[in-house]
Amino acid sequence: MAEVSVRNVRLSYGKIQALKDVSLEVEEGSLFGIIGPDGAGKTSLFRIMTTLIVPDSGSAQVCGYDTVKDMMEIRRLVGYMPGHFSLYQDLTVEENLSLFASVFNTTVQENYSLVEDIYRQIEPFRKRRAGKLSGGMKQKLALCCAMIHRPRVLFLDEPTTGVDPVSRKEFWQMLSRLRAQGMTIIVSTPYMDEASLCDTVSLMKDGRFFKTDSPGAITEKFGKHLFEIKAGVSTVKALDGLAAIDGVQACYPFGDRLHIVSSSLSLAELSERAASAGYDISTLAECTPTVEDCFMDFDNNDYE
Amino acid sequence: MRQLKAFVKKEFLHVFRDTRTMLILFGMPVAQIILFGFAISTEVRNIDLAVVVPQSSEVTRRLTEKFDASEYFTVRKILRSTDGIERYFRDGSISMAVAFTPGFADEMLSPEGAGIQLITDGSNTNTARTAAGYATAVIKDALSEGTAAEAAGIQTDVRMLFNPQMRSSYNFVPGVMGLIIILICAMMTSIAIVREKETGTMEVLLVSPMRPQIIILSKMMPYMALSIVNYLTILLLSVTLLDIPLSGNFWSLTLLSLIYIVVSLALGLMISTRTRTQLAAMLGSGMVLMIPVVFLSGLLFPVESMPGFFRVLSGAVPARWYIEGVKKLMIEGLPAGMVAKEFAILSGMAVFLLAVSIKNFKLRLQ
Missing domain, CATH: 3.40.50.300 (P-loop containing nucleotide triphosphate hydrolases)
Structure with a gap:
């Protein structure tokens, strides 16, 4: 009991x-x-x-x-x-x-x-x-x-x-x-x-x-790809810009970086699209989700 | 027992560490007794007087001297006529005038008698009436010494029982005792309990095996002790400083005060079960206690002259019974048996209020 x-x-x-x-x-x-x-x-x-x-x-x-x-x-x-x-x-x-x-x-x-x-x-x-x-x-x-x-x-x-x-x-x-x-x-x-x-x-x-x-x-059940990127100076502008990229579901600040969530894009695809949108992709990398990422993800979607 | 001991100790620490409140609690009774005993009094003294003497004579001179010698009057002006006398009332140099008729000395011996006009400032009716009374007494007193003219008239002889000097402190000391005890006990207890709600410590206490009776009992202890100290201070000050005799039995008076203290503590408790913030508790006790105590207890206005409704209402004010009891025990020196009614009513109130507030003590946050 x-x-x-x-x-x-x-x-x-x-x-x-x-x-x-x-x-x-x-x-x-x-x-x-x-x-x-x-x-x-x-x-x-x-x-x-x-x-x-x-x-x-x-x-x-x-x-x-x-x-x-x-x-x-x-x-x-x-x-x-x-x-x-x-x-x-x-x-x-x-x-x-x-x-x-x-x-x-x-x-x-x-x-x-x-x-x-x-x-x-x-x-x-x-x-x-x-x-x-x-x-x-x-x-x-x-x-x-x-x-x-x-x-x-x-x-x-x-x-x-x-x-x-x-x-x-x-x-x-x-x-x-x-x-x-x-x-x-x-x-x-x-x-x-x-x-x-x-x-x-x-x-x-x-x-x-x-x-x-x-x-x-x-965190295992996160089920999507998660990327991180160092945003540089204009965080707010980058936030909107990256979120607008086709195939990206969400983009939010995480410490001194930005986290990007996508269920369909691979690192290569995202790099290509971000680069063509004019972003410095040298710090872009795939990362493992934390509980906070899961929370943000639930937050952005509906309750299960 | 361990819970109770630890909790009572904690309550005393709260009180002793709050030096500012301590000062107020101990300073208030002393200040009030001194204020009511000396400064604020319903007695009228040092009345600035003008004497209007159109024609000076032996009698008018003697009367003027008598007025000046009286502790109630100070002769400020000697005038020839009453013309324009309002001017002096207005600029505040006099508050009363005694006017003799022009042929005063001769008229006194005539069958119609002589006239003296007393002019007072009617804007303060109480003072005016009292001053006129004093003036009449002074005149009568002076005339009866000199001639046999007054001997024919009816002489009234007023004797003030229990308070021959008509000192207002005899009335105020029981009132101040009633007021201070209820203020300290009720206000401080209610604030002390509500403070625990406000700071959140009550939340922790509730989630513990503490019984509400123990929380309540230990909250009452320090304020009970404080009130007893204050009661003794007031008594000591009244006897030594204000020369009010303790005519009755000290222990009966103390027992009555203890019962009244418990009533006040229970009232504070009841207020605390109904309020959430310290401010509300303070306003609540101010509204619920101060106003009835001051206006309905007989402290300022005699209960007998209240309209029916308010007289009934004053029966619910504990201070009324306490003040009556103290007057009987302390000033009139009656035996405790004569105060049985007051004892019974206050005890009943204590039991009722305690029962209600323990029942209403919330065991949850809702």
Whole structure:
């Protein structure tokens, strides 16, 4: 039986439909990523799974308990880190951690081994008020507080938003270590590059999941040719120009390059057409798709 | 128990680390007592007076001196006639005039009697009436000393029970106690709970085994402690600085105040269950608490003279019962048994409000 399962959940705020028929299954001990832009409905889904919101229809189970009927059972078993910083800014690092330990009827000493890896990094600042920490430090403290009671399932809503790239990398390393200890983790993020670090990812947009699979399987099923080219100075002009080439489906910026998607053209054909359109094709090459490319591709087409 | 202890400690830390709010909380009662006790008072003093004496005599001289010697009046001008006297009222140099008739000394001995005209500034009716009353008293007082002429007339002898000097602070201290306790308890508790909603910490607390009763109980603790400190401060200031005697039993008064504190805390809690932002909580407690407390509790306007509808409404204002109880216990020195009604009503309100707010405490975000 799955540790977390959501079935046909719908939720609307007034006229706005936040979730349109969402379902998911998360296996015990896996790291599940929900990837989607802002406003996709990630936070609403988290709040339903953590018993904070009752869905309009559909149901959700966590650790075998129903989120509506057995609310208090679930609240004992899970750890939740909301998307915005939700610790007490006027309490110190130490005070926050021991408060949350007490809230869950445990002590910091009891479960110190669990948070040790992360807590060691913020320990030099343990006398500092939480409000005065840097973004990355805050998130590390929040993670410590969310798991000080050794939860069975850990819900992390955009834990790396607003965190510098180095801290983001560290954060994901911590998540892998936690999963290795058998904890089930559900994490949401707007950063596509983090998707490849999950066991399973769901791509989410406009209140709907349009793809749920392992990151490898998602990129394998891309099914089209993908090319990259260094655009030079006039990126915007090149973007329109390349997209207008016959046989090209989409062209979008990807880091310092442009990605070009085509289901029919080979590298040679594209080179020829781009060259005749007056582009410098010396950097044009075929490349392997990432989760972001898959997301962009779904974005450009209809849902499956 | 561990949850409760940790949570109460956290609440105290919140309060103690917010130095600005702390200063306001402890400074407010002191400032209010001093303001109401000394600066703001309904007593009328230092009335600038003009005396109109067309024809000077022994009697008019004596009366003028009496006015000047009184702590209520200061004689600013001695005039010959009342012509153009409005000018002095307008430029503010006087706010009252006492005019003798030209043949005052002789008329006094005639059977028709003598006349004195009191001219006051009617734009402030209350002050004018009080000032006229004082002036009449001064004149009567002066005349009864000198001649036997007044002896024939009826003398009224007014005795002010419990407050012989008619000090307005006797009325204000119970009112200020009622106001400050409800402000600190209700406003601060509601803001403290709503702050957790606004900053999102409530979201984390909800997804935990914490029972709402514990969250609520620990939120109340620091403000309860603060209010008790404030209650004692007000009492101490009233007795030492304003010379108001604590005529009744200290412990009955303290018990009544404790019950009132719980009522106020429960009110704050109820406001917090209905509002989402700290600003709304503040406005809510301002509207829901300040206005009824100031206008309907008997603090400014006596309940007995309110129109029927408002009198019924004032029955729902906890401050009204508390202020009445404090007056009975503190000023009149009645035994606790005489305040049984106030005790019963406030206790009932406390139980009802607590039950309603714990029931309405939202266990989810919706």
